[in-house]
Amino acid sequence: MCGIVGAVAERPIIEILIEGLKRLEYRGYDSAGVVVLDQQGNTSCTKREGKVGVLAKAVKEQSPQGTTGIAHTRWATHGVPSERNAHPHQSGNRFSVVHNGIIENHKELRKSLSVDGYTFISDTDTEVIVHLIHKLSAVYPDLRSAVFAANQQLVGAYGMAVVDSQSLGQLVVARSGSPLVIGYGLGEHFVASDQLALLPVTRRFAVLEEGDVAQITKESVSIIDASGEPVSRPIEESDITADAGGKAGYKHYMLKEIFEQPEAIRRTLQGRIVDGKVAEDAFGNGSLELFEAIKHVQIVACGTSYNAGMVARYWIEQYVGISCSVEIASEFRYRESFVHKDSLLVTLSQSGETADTLAALRLAKSLGYSASLTICNVETSSLVRESDLVYLMKAGPEIGVASTKAFTVQLAALLLLSKALCEAKAINQEFCTDAAEALNALPTHMEQAFSLEQSVKVLSEQFADKHHALFLGRGDLYPVAMEGALKLKEISYIHAEAYAAGELKHGPLALVDADMPVVVVAPSNDLLDKLKSNIEEVRARGSVMYVFADSDDQFEPGPGLDVVNMAHASHLIAPILFSIPLQFLSYYVALVKGTDVDQPRNLAKSVTVE
Numbered sequence: 114m115c116g117i118v119g120a121v122a123e124r125p126i127i128e129i130l131i132e133g134l135k136r137l138e139y140r141g142y143d144s145a146g147v148v149v150l151d152q153q154g155n156t157s158c159t160k161r162e163g164k165v166g167v168l169a170k171a172v173k174e175q176s177p178q179g180t181t182g183i184a185h186t187r188w189a190t191h192g193v194p195s196e197r198n199a200h201p202h203q204s205g206n207r208f209s210v211v212h213n214g215i216i217e218n219h220k221e222l223r224k225s226l227s228v229d230g231y232t233f234i235s236d237t238d239t240e241v242i243v244h245l246i247h248k249l250s251a252v253y254p255d256l257r258s259a260v261f262a263a264n265q266q267l268v269g270a271y272g273m274a275v276v277d278s279q280s281l282g283q284l285v286v287a288r289s290g291s292p293l294v295i296g297y298g299l300g301e302h303f304v305a306s307d308q309l310a311l312l313p314v315t316r317r318f319a320v321l322e323e324g325d326v327a328q329i330t331k332e333s334v335s336i337i338d339a340s341g342e343p344v345s346r347p348i349e350e351s352d353i354t355a356d357a358g359g360k361a362g363y364k365h366y367m368l369k370e371i372f373e374q375p376e377a378i379r380r381t382l383q384g385r386i387v388d389g390k391v392a393e394d395a396f397g398n399g400s401l402e403l404f405e406a407i408k409h410v411q412i413v414a415c416g417t418s419y420n421a422g423m424v425a426r427y428w429i430e431q432y433v434g435i436s437c438s439v440e441i442a443s444e445f446r447y448r449e450s451f452v453h454k455d456s457l458l459v460t461l462s463q464s465g466e467t468a469d470t471l472a473a474l475r476l477a478k479s480l481g482y483s484a485s486l487t488i489c490n491v492e493t494s495s496l497v498r499e500s501d502l503v504y505l506m507k508a509g510p511e512i513g514v515a516s517t518k519a520f521t522v523q524l525a526a527l528l529l530l531s532k533a534l535c536e537a538k539a540i541n542q543e544f545c546t547d548a549a550e551a552l553n554a555l556p557t558h559m560e561q562a563f564s565l566e567q568s569v570k571v572l573s574e575q576f577a578d579k580h581h582a583l584f585l586g587r588g589d590l591y592p593v594a595m596e597g598a599l600k601l602k603e604i605s606y607i608h609a610e611a612y613a614a615g616e617l618k619h620g621p622l623a624l625v626d627a628d629m630p631v632v633v634v635a636p637s638n639d640l641l642d643k644l645k646s647n648i649e650e651v652r653a654r655g656s657v658m659y660v661f662a663d664s665d666d667q668f669e670p671g672p673g674l675d676v677v678n679m680a681h682a683s684h685l686i687a688p689i690l691f692s693i694p695l696q697f698l699s700y701y702v703a704l705v706k707g708t709d710v711d712q713p714r715n716l717a718k719s720v721t722v723e
C-alpha cells in the first residue's frame with residue numbers, strides 16, 4: 114500500500130526521504146514521488162512510474178538541496194499507475210500533498226473545486242485535498258488551520274503530509290484512518306506511515322491518534338486532536354533495530370522470514386508458558402476470568418490471517434468444546450451477523466492496520482461482544498490500540514509481501530489461546546499438558562523441517578510450466594492447504610485452489626489430469642486413512658501428486674506419487690510444521706518462474722484501504 118515519508122531539518126533531506134521510501138518498498142506500490150523546499154521556498158518536485166530506484170536516479174541528477182520535504186510510494190486506487198497520478202499532488206505552485214487512504218467524497222469535492230476554478234491534472238482522489246487546502250488557506254492563513262478545516266470536509270480514510278512554499282520550514286500531517294508516526298531527532302523531525310522508514314535517522318517515535326493534526330518544524334512538534342485541542346502524544350523508543358529490514362545475506366526477505374520462524378516462535382512464547390500453564394497476563398490482564406465465561410469465539414481476519422483463524426476453529430471446537438466461527442473481515446463488516454451470548458471477538462492481523470479487520474473490530478464494539486482480543490504483530494498498530502485484550506506476536510518485522518512467519522506465529526498463539534481457554538474453564542487437562550509440550554518442542558521441530566528445503570526445491574521445478582494446482586488437506590490441515598494455495602498464487606501467479614480432500618469428488622475431480630499437480634498435506638492423525646482413499650481417487654485420474662507425509666506412516670511413493678517425509682511430531686503442531694514445506698514450494702516455484710518474490714505484482718503488504 115501507499116507509503117509516506119517526510120522530514121524537516123537543517124541539513125538537506127533528499128537522501129533521508131529516498132532511503133525512507135526504499136524501506137517502504139516492501140509494502141507494494143507502483144509509482145513514487147518527492148517534493149523538497151529549500152530555505153527560500155524554491156520547490157523541486159519529481160515523480161516517476163515504477164520503482165523507487167528510478168525516482169532516486171532522477172533525483173540524483175537534479176540534486177535538490179531542500180531542507181523540508183515529503184515523499185510517497187503510491188499503490189493505485191483511483192487512476193492508473195502513472196507519473197501524472199503519482200504523489201505529491203500540487204496546487205497553485207504552492208501546496209504539495211502526499212496521501213495514504215481513500216477520499217470517498219472526492220467526486221463532489223472535485224465538482225465544487227472545479228467550479229471555483231481549480232484545474233485537475235490527475236485522476237486521483239488525492240488531488241481534491243491539495244486544492245481544498247489551497248482554497249481554505251484564503252480563510253485560514255496558518256497551514257495547520259487550513260489542513261484542520263479541510264479535514265472537516267473530507268470523508269474517507271487518510272494519512273497525509275502537506276507542505277506550503279509560503280509556510281517555510283514546516284510540515285503539517287493529519288491522521289484519520291491511516292497510520293502516521295512522528296520521528297524525533299536532534300534539531301530535526303520526521304514523519305512516516307511506518308516507523309521502519311525512519312529507523313536510520315531516529316528510534317524515538319510518537320504515534321498520532323485518529324483525528325490528530327500536527328505542525329512539525331525542526332525545533333518543535335505541536336499536535337491538536339480531532340476537536341482542535343492541543344494534545345501531546347507519548348514519545349517511545351522503538352526496540353526494532355535499523356537493520357531489521359535487511360536481508361541478512363538471504364536472496365529474498367521471504368526466505369529470510371521462513372528461516373526466522375523458530376526464533377519468532379521462541380520469542381512469542383517466551384514468558385507466556387510458566388510451569389506448563391499459560392501466564393496469567395499472556396492475553397492481557399483479567400483475560401483468564403473473562404475466558405472462563407466465554408461460550409463462543411468469533412474470529413475475524415483477512416487473507417493468510419483468516420487461514421490461521423480457520424485452523425483455530427478446529428482446535429477451539431475440539432479441545433475447548435465451545436463453538437467458534439471464522440469470517441473474512443470484509444464480509445463480516447457489511448452483514449448483520451448473529452452475536453452469540455458470551456462471545457469473544459478475536460481479530461488476527463500481522464500489520465494491525467488492515468482496513469477491513471479494523472472496521473470489523475469497530476463494528477463489533479457496538480454488537481455486544483463480551484470483549485475483543487487481537488493477536489497482532491505490531492505494537493503501535495490501530496488494532497492493538499483499540500482492542501480490549503492483546504496478544505502481541507513477536508515475529509519481528511515481516512517485509513516479504515507473502516506472509517510466512519506471521520502465519521506460523523499466529524498458529525502458535527492460537528494453540529496457546531485454546532489452552533488458555535481450557536485452563537480458565539478448568540477442562541481438558543490432557544490437551545493442556547500436550548499443548549505445552551508440543552509448543553515447547555515446536556521451534557526445534559521447525560528447524561528439522563528446514564532440512565526439506567532441497568527436496569522441495571527439486572520438486573518445485575515440476576511446477577514451472579503449470580498453470581493450475583490443487584492443494585488438499587483434511588481437518589485442521591485443510592486450512593494449511595488453503596494457505597499453501599494462497600502462497601503459490603501470490604508469488605508464482607499459478608492459479609491454485611485448496612479443497613478439503615473429501616470434497617473433491619463433488620466437482621473438482623473433473624479438473625484433474627496430468628497437467629494439474631496436486632499437493633497433499635498428510636500428517637499422522639485420525640483422518641489419515643480417509644485421506645489415503647482420497648489420494649487414490651485422484652491418482653486413478655492420472656494426476657501427478659506430491660504428498661507431504663509423516664515419516665512414521667511410511668507412505669509409499671509410486672508412479673504419479675512423490676512423497677516428501679516430515680519428521681514425526683505431535684499432531685497438535687502439524688498445521689504449523691506442514692506449512693514450512695509449502696512455503697518453500699511457493700518460494701522455489703516463484704524463483705524458477707522468475708517472478709518478484711518479495712513484491713508480487715498488484716499486491717501490498719499492509720492493506721489499509723477497503
Ligand code: F6R
Binds near residue numbers: 515603
Ligand atoms: C498473504 C498476505 C495477506 C495478509 C492479509 C491480512 O500472504 O500476507 O493475505 O495476510 O492482507 O493482513 P494482516 O495480517 O496484516 O491483517
